[in-house]
Amino acid sequence: MTMKEPKNGKEYICLAIESSCDETSAAVVVNGRKVLSNVISSQIDIHKAYGGVVPEIASRHHLNNINPVIDSALEDAGIGFADVDFIGVTNRPGLIGALLIGTATAKAMAYALDVPLIGVHHIRGHICANYIADTELEPPFAALIVSGGHSTLADVKGYTDYEIVGQTRDDAAGEAFDKVARVLGLGYPGGPLLDRLAKEGNPEAIAFKRVYLEKDSYDFSFSGTKTGVLNYLNGKKQRKEEFVPADVAAGFQAAVVEVLVNKSIRLAKERGRDKLVLAGGVAANSCLREALGKACAENGIKLYMPPLILCTDNAAMIGAAAYYEFISREAEDMTMDAYASAAL
Amino acid sequence: MNILAIETTGPFASAAVIDDDECVHGVVSDGELTHLQKLMPLIDQTLKDCDITLKDIDGIAVSRGPGSFTGIRIGVSTAKALAQVLGVKIAEVPTLRAMALNYIDFRGIVCPVLDARRSQVYSAAYIQDDETEELFPEGAYGIAEVIEKVGNRGPVMFMGDGVSNEKIRAELEAGLGRDAFFASPERRMQTADTVAMLGLEIHREGKAVSYIDSKPEYLRKSEAERNLELKNRRLRENER
Incomplete structure (x- = not known):
């Protein structure tokens, strides 16, 4: 596998996206360990009235929220789209209608930026949150x-x-x-x-x-x-x-x-x-x-x-998981799909 | 000006590019309901066929609904993401108006009908003569309502997946008799070609919007919202 050098010559910058349930999140993560930004837009208050997450409502809000959330993540990290080396996105498992907002967005952005795209398993993301919390953990x-x-x-x-x-x-x-x-x-x-x-x-x-x-x-x-x-x-x-x-x-x-x-x-x-x-x-x-x-x-x-902020759904953990996939395998092609259920 | 158009609200995803000379090139998916997988490859194919890249695109046009909720979201989220990265604007193209252009050569009323289930169709109608005029605005209607609105006004051309639904078609036929015409299969469904044509118009008129402001049009609330509103209304009535 041939991998491009990082754009800044030192470290790989990942724009990570998560939308598998009721949080819309985007993060900028460096080499899978260092979080430059982690923006989370929660829908908890919206779903409270229904006593649980309503998939159709969650999907609608993801669509409204995802682009400003990505803008904020880039702004908080002090970078632009041109600095992004690759994109990581949760594409499995989760609410299918919710997943496809993040997945479609990530695919279009990876294509427009001409950078690799990595589909991430949500649970692998949760595990990899620990690589951020403790940078010595292996x-x-x-x-x-x-x-x-x-x-x-x-x-x-x-x-x-x-x-x-x-x-x-x-x-x-x-x-x-x-x-x-x-x-x-x-x-x-x-x-x-x-x-x-x-x-x-x-x-x-x-x-x-x-x-x-x-x-x-x-x-x-x-x-x-x-x-x-x-x-x-x-x-x-x-x-x-x-x-x-x-x-x-x-x-x-x-x-x-x-x-x-x-x-x-x-x-x-x-x-x-x-x-x-x-x-x-x-x-x-x-x-x-x-x-x-x-x-x-x-x-x-x-x-x-x-820490608690990394326990709930967030994109930083997806950026951590995506990095280790990115350095060890081929990226996805543009036919990547989203899956409601998937093996770890 | 090159506009990239996206259509994912119906059973077949498609992409198209239109240029200043109003020359359209579109590619339609061969499979059904795999829009997330198909859309980006379709866009890539369309650009390659036109021998251009995304850098040559000056604006996006997206079929913003009504139609399949999931389909609408795949198209709109893709359009928004492309516009955000490319720094271009989005023409929010009404799906039914774009569909009506499939029969731009038809003199009379053109009336797209999309099966909205719950005994309704998403519909709108346009009177096509020398100029095109809206007969009734887009909405979710009962079929009897549609018949009442277009009846006794001469020939009506119906299109959309409603035409492929035997029950809807039979009802329209029974209500309008010889005035009811039905789109042939190859001109029945929504495609990015007509989305591109309307999209170019919207961009030229300066009515395209930013990726932040661009929104879908579902024409219907989610079932959970409707049920909650119904419940709250009943509670209020009981209190009186």
């Missing part, structure tokens, strides 16, 4: 990716070499958090609100089911735990008994977090990884961060957690 390491759409355990063997070891068989962790938050009447987005409420509760007051599946499995299942909460609440309501919402939140969160932590530690130990990386929107959960920190310390594993 693979191999074990990774736990938890978000509204994913609960995944991966063995990251190299910058572009990922092995999925376990996945959820039903609800993603964040999805279960949102559903329990909804039945507790906490509003949207439920995860952070549940986390806040749980801090006031006793996690041992109610023991919800921990689902470990087969003895050697790295897969997750959270729908049973979620149903346990629903049954508990229905029972209380039927019998017209009082219950403590904070205890329900704390108990449910403890059950989910315990399984996530134990399987992550087991993976790191079994694969001989002395590093564990946390990624995805639910990585912002304080209970998970605390429990994982404690377990890693006890087992001599170094834990990497991105």
